[in-house]
Amino acid sequence: MAGNPGGNCRDFDHSPEKLKAKLINTFRLQEFRVNQLEAINATISKENVFVVGGNGAGKSLCYQLPACLSAGVTVVISPLISLIQDQIQRLTELGIVARTLSGDKGHSAADSIYQQLSEEDPIIKLLYVTPEKVRMSDPLIEALKSLFDRGLLARFVIDEAQCISQWGYDFRPDYGTLNELQQDFLGVPMIALSGLVIPPIKENILKSLQMNDPQVFTMSFNPTNLKYAVKTRTQDGGTDCISWIKEHYPHESGIVYCWRHDDCDNMADSLNEAGLLACSYHAGMPYRDREIAQHKWNGNECQVICATVAFGMGIHKPDVRYVIHSFLPKSMEQYHRESGRADRDGNVSHCILFYNNKDYKDLHYVISHDDTLTKESKKRELGNLIPIIQYCYTKDCRRIQLLSYFGGVKTEANLCEENAEAICDNCESANKKKVMNVKEEGEGEMT
Numbered sequence: 538m539a540g541n542p543g544g545n546c547r548d549f550d551h552s553p554e555k556l557k558a559k560l561i562n563t564f565r566l567q568e569f570r571v572n573q574l575e576a577i578n579a580t581i582s583k584e585n586v587f588v589v590g591g592n593g594a595g596k597s598l599c600y601q602l603p604a605c606l607s608a609g610v611t612v613v614i615s616p617l618i619s620l621i622q623d624q625i626q627r628l629t630e631l632g633i634v635a636r637t638l639s640g641d642k643g644h645s646a647a648d649s650i651y652q653q654l655s656e657e658d659p660i661i662k663l664l665y666v667t668p669e670k671v672r673m674s675d676p677l678i679e680a681l682k683s684l685f686d687r688g689l690l691a692r693f694v695i696d697e698a699q700c701i702s703q704w705g706y707d708f709r710p711d712y713g714t715l716n717e718l719q720q721d722f723l724g725v726p727m728i729a730l731s732g733l734v735i736p737p738i739k740e741n742i743l744k745s746l747q748m749n750d751p752q753v754f755t756m757s758f759n760p761t762n763l764k765y766a767v768k769t770r771t772q773d774g775g776t777d778c779i780s781w782i783k784e785h786y787p788h789e790s791g792i793v794y795c796w797r798h799d800d801c802d803n804m805a806d807s808l809n810e811a812g813l814l815a816c817s818y819h820a821g822m823p824y825r826d827r828e829i830a831q832h833k834w835n836g837n838e839c840q841v842i843c844a845t846v847a848f849g850m851g852i853h854k855p856d857v858r859y860v861i862h863s864f865l866p867k868s869m870e871q872y873h874r875e876s877g878r879a880d881r882d883g884n885v886s887h888c889i890l891f892y893n894n895k896d897y898k899d900l901h902y903v904i905s906h907d908d909t910l911t912k913e914s915k916k917r918e919l920g921n922l923i924p925i926i927q928y929c930y931t932k933d934c935r936r937i938q939l940l941s942y943f944g945g946v947k948t949e950a951n952l953c954e955e956n957a958e959a960i961c962d963n964c965e966s967a968n969k970k971k972v973m974n975v976k977e978e979g980e981g982e983m984t
């Protein structure tokens with residue numbers, strides 16, 4: 538296994554054998570992925586750790602496995618209730634005790650959790666809370682202080698740490714105060730996990746969290762089962778999407794990302810009229826309606842969800858076969874994150890971007906005239922459009938274009954070769970041309 542040289546596998550109290558046994562017996566997995574063992578070793582050894590990785594890379598194991606082995610409680614700060622509930626459900630299925638104090642908690646449910654935390658050896662191994670809860674809840678801070686004083690505060694986990702950066706598109710202001718945890722609970726190790734971000738945002742996250750001398754681990758970049766393609770949007774977006782879905786996946790689950798609220802509603806209407814079960818999802822809808830839409834989609838009552846960027850973190854539906862963008866995304870980061878909602882079950886999924894020349898002009902106009910943006914933000918957002926346009930127009934491998942944007946990927950690597958079924962459209966046509974040339978040369982020799 539090629540791990541980060543920064544990590545190591547020395548024989549700690551937590552020997553590699555013990556970690557492997559936990560991986561197999563509790564998590565029901567066979568092998569560690571690249572840098573998981575190294576990150577786990579580092580956090581168990583009380584070092585500060587920063588793990589960066591693509592969608593579905595397996596970042597969660599880097600804190601969940603140590604939480605099971607460490608004495609005391611691991612406190613996880615996570616941005617969304619839905620994400621928290623999803624994690625708790627998965628851990629509970631594995632027999633790991635995880636609780637949350639966020640969301641609609643009655644007094645008695647919260648009291649019972651505080652009671653368990655106050656016990657000499659709390660059964661709770663992972664406590665999930667939102668950053669707002671950390672900032673606003675005195676009882677929570679008291680409980681953390683009590684755990685700390687008794688040596689039972691195992692570590693802090695900052696999940697989706699990209700939310701701390703004002704430059705990223707997931708920015709959440711309440712992440713900004715999390716650095717105080719390091720000062721208030723001296724010596725408690727911190728592990729931050731982030732989706733793929735460009736190097737300046739990575740620096741920005743580390744600076745904002747004020748993590749002391751962290752060990753940085755990078756996990757898999759390349760989503761090998763995603764088949765990327767860009768197509769010209771010919772008519773209204775709906776017709777293109779309908780034809781593509783009907784031809785490729787008439788009955789399977791997928792997402793169509795749209796630009797504005799109305800676009801989602803219109804797209805869902807068009808898809809429904811064409812006989813595909815679709816629902817709309819955007820921030821203009823009441824919270825309850827959004828919940829219903831997501832619930833229907835999760836339960837396959839609705840086949841296609843037509844959504845804005847609001848349909849984001851914490852989507853873990855395993856059988857999403859396609860993510861279509863019916864309009865140009867605003868950045869490579871956004872495109873990478875959203876297209877990565879497919880392929881959670883390891884089978885090939887399609888990421889199609891329907892692009893029209895007009896998209897760039899429309900986005901450019903809207904950003905330039907957005908009075909809520911500072912001059913600096915406008916400049917940054919307009920700058921973010923350039924690499925995504927280049928992605929649309931490139932004749933080279935789309936994977937390389939996408940992943941080298943985040944740094945660390947050699948442009949001469951042939952990433953599409955790792956899975957022939959998920960080869961991008963450009964590599965596919967290049968291969969076809971090669972075959973044609975070989976054939977023609979062969980025929981030429983015969984005549």
Ligand SMILES: Nc1ncnc2c1ncn2[C@@H]1O[C@H](COP(=O)(O)OP(=O)(O)OP(=O)(O)O)[C@@H](O)[C@H]1O
Nearest residue numbers: 566567568569570590591592593594595596597598
């Ligand atoms: N070592 C491993 N072997 C096989 N599967 C693994 C391994 N580690 C994690 N996984 C699986 O990979 C999937 C994704 O893991 P996880 O949810 O941790 O991803 P992530 O890095 O947090 O990505 P995202 O931010 O997109 O959620 C899960 O189904 C998990 O069980």
